[in-house]
Amino acid sequence: MILLIVWDGLRPDMLSPENTPFVWEVAHRGVVCQAGHSVFPTSTRVNSASLATGCYPGRHGIVDNALYVPVYDSLESFSCGHWGALEMMARAEGRRVLDPPTLGEVLRSAGKRMACAGSGSQGTIHLADPTTTGPVVNWSTAWPTVTREEITRCCGPFLGPESTPSERYRFILRTALDYLVPEHNPDVLTIWLAEPDTTQHKRGLGSPESMAVLAQLDLQLDYFLHSLANRCGRDGLTCLFLSDHGYSTISAPKDPEQALAAAGFEEFLDAGDIIRTPNSLYIRRRARERLRDVVRFLEGEPWIGALLVRDDLLDVCPGAMPQSAAFGGHRRSAEIMFGYQWSDAENIHGVPGSVFSASKRNVATHGSASPYDIHNCLAAWGRGIKRGVISRVPCGYVDVAPTVLHLLGIDPPASMDGRALTELIEGGPDPDSMTVSHHTRETVHGTGAGARRQVALYSEVEGHRYLDRVTFG
Numbered sequence: 001m002i003l004l005i006v007w008d009g010l011r012p013d014m015l016s017p018e019n020t021p022f023v024w025e026v027a028h029r030g031v032v033c034q035a036g037h038s039v040f041p042t043s044t045r046v047n048s049a050s051l052a053t054g055c056y057p058g059r060h061g062i063v064d065n066a067l068y069v070p071v072y073d074s075l076e077s078f079s080c081g082h083w084g085a086l087e088m089m090a091r092a093e094g095r096r097v098l099d100p101p102t103l104g105e106v107l108r109s110a111g112k113r114m115a116c117a118g119s120g121s122q123g124t125i126h127l128a129d130p131t132t133t134g135p136v137v138n139w140s141t142a143w144p145t146v147t148r149e150e151i152t153r154c155c156g157p158f159l160g161p162e163s164t165p166s167e168r169y170r171f172i173l174r175t176a177l178d179y180l181v182p183e184h185n186p187d188v189l190t191i192w193l194a195e196p197d198t199t200q201h202k203r204g205l206g207s208p209e210s211m212a213v214l215a216q217l218d219l220q221l222d223y224f225l226h227s228l229a230n231r232c233g234r235d236g237l238t239c240l241f242l243s244d245h246g247y248s249t250i251s252a253p254k255d256p257e258q259a260l261a262a263a264g265f266e267e268f269l270d271a272g273d274i275i276r277t278p279n280s281l282y283i284r285r286r287a288r289e290r291l292r293d294v295v296r297f298l299e300g301e302p303w304i305g306a307l308l309v310r311d312d313l314l315d316v317c318p319g320a321m322p323q324s325a326a327f328g329g330h331r332r333s334a335e336i337m338f339g340y341q342w343s344d345a346e347n348i349h350g351v352p353g354s355v356f357s358a359s360k361r362n363v364a365t366h367g368s369a370s371p372y373d374i375h376n377c378l379a380a381w382g383r384g385i386k387r388g389v390i391s392r393v394p395c396g397y398v399d400v401a402p403t404v405l406h407l408l409g410i411d412p413p414a415s416m417d418g419r420a421l422t423e424l425i426e427g428g429p430d431p432d433s434m435t436v437s438h439h440t441r442e443t444v445h446g447t448g449a450g451a452r453r454q455v456a457l458y459s460e461v462e463g464h465r466y467l468d469r470v471t472f473g
Helices: 021-029 044-053 083-093 103-109 122-128 145-155 165-184 197-203 208-235 256-270 285-299 397-407
Strands: 002-007 031-033 114-118 136-138 188-193 238-242 248-253 274-277 280-283 304-309 336-340 342-346 352-357 378-382 389-391 436-447 450-461 464-472
Touching: 002 208, 002 397, 021 208, 021 238, 021 378, 044 103, 044 122, 044 397, 083 122, 103 114, 103 397, 114 122, 114 165, 122 136, 122 188, 136 145, 136 165, 145 165, 165 188, 165 208, 197 208, 238 397, 248 342, 256 274, 256 285, 280 285, 285 304, 285 336, 285 436, 304 450, 304 464, 336 352
Parallel strands: 002 188, 002 238, 031 389, 114 136, 114 188, 248 352
Antiparallel strands: 031 378, 238 378, 274 280, 280 336, 304 336, 342 352, 436 450, 450 464
């Protein structure tokens, strides 16, 4: 069995012998990747779709944590955390939730089985296998209907909204051990745990509460993996340990709508002609005539850390950085995508990495093109994986699906943007022998305060390019 286990929001520098002794030990028995990359925007549902497809948002279509799709709802955006809204969106479009074939579909066509379980939102785990090629389990429900009934008989009732994050991930782990593995015998099992993300949002990076959650997760994973290994028997277990994105401390709140209103765009906001999602601005109807003005305004705003215009609109906004520079640009993409400005500033616990944010409730967040958000965890150990290797070769979330298929001897579909991480696998190349190059893409923006340079930095290996960060200063 291949196990994909995701700790939502885990920064690489939070893994240590002190914080996570079990994960640290087993990861270093295998391969630890020191140059992992999330997908921009560095948000959960965007990356869940990339895990499922091996593709960037410009191909799979979940371009933000929330979407505005006029054929589904012409007035408002919706959260991709709501699985029902994702399905209704797809029906309204007459298309799929995710455009490319998913890992689950490729596995099914090859006679393999997949199962998924997650303690976060229903939408997050639904996106891991939206066509339900195998059982998909959330703490509050499961798909298909028969799975809900079987889990209730086997493991007890699903949890209610009053349940705690700890209760939810314990329910998911128990359900995987007591139901998914013995009843479905999956070849690939995805377990997505919503911690430490939930606690870090509320309590902050490096806080006692966040550190306590890491210790609890570490103990739970120790028990889970030992139990799972016993059930896998001689066939063995291959583990890929991941986080979907990194994290930053909120340095100051910034409300984009207020800023736009103060700059003279209030009538368009009031009319619903400018609609914001976490990292996007949909500019529609009468406001489209002012698209260039909106871009010019944002270019001069100190809270903007990345600014990307949809590629088909570059003639309207000459000199802008295209969304394809961050592997975006889809029919669902907004006219403008942005990331908040970031810095290396430390928080009260001495953890570096700070960012502006629109959130009024959280003390830490993610979603930016900061290296603190982009760099994620990736480690592998177990059957078929090299032992005692540190890899500094760039890799990313889009590489997980093709790597899983490679381990199973299945050719990946041409739609996948990622590569098989053969440097992790027995018989594969030595990571230190692989040639890594670095590249930049730059735009210069004239503002009332002078010129600002936006620079996207990339790492590249074997023809695959990864976004390291975007600076805008």
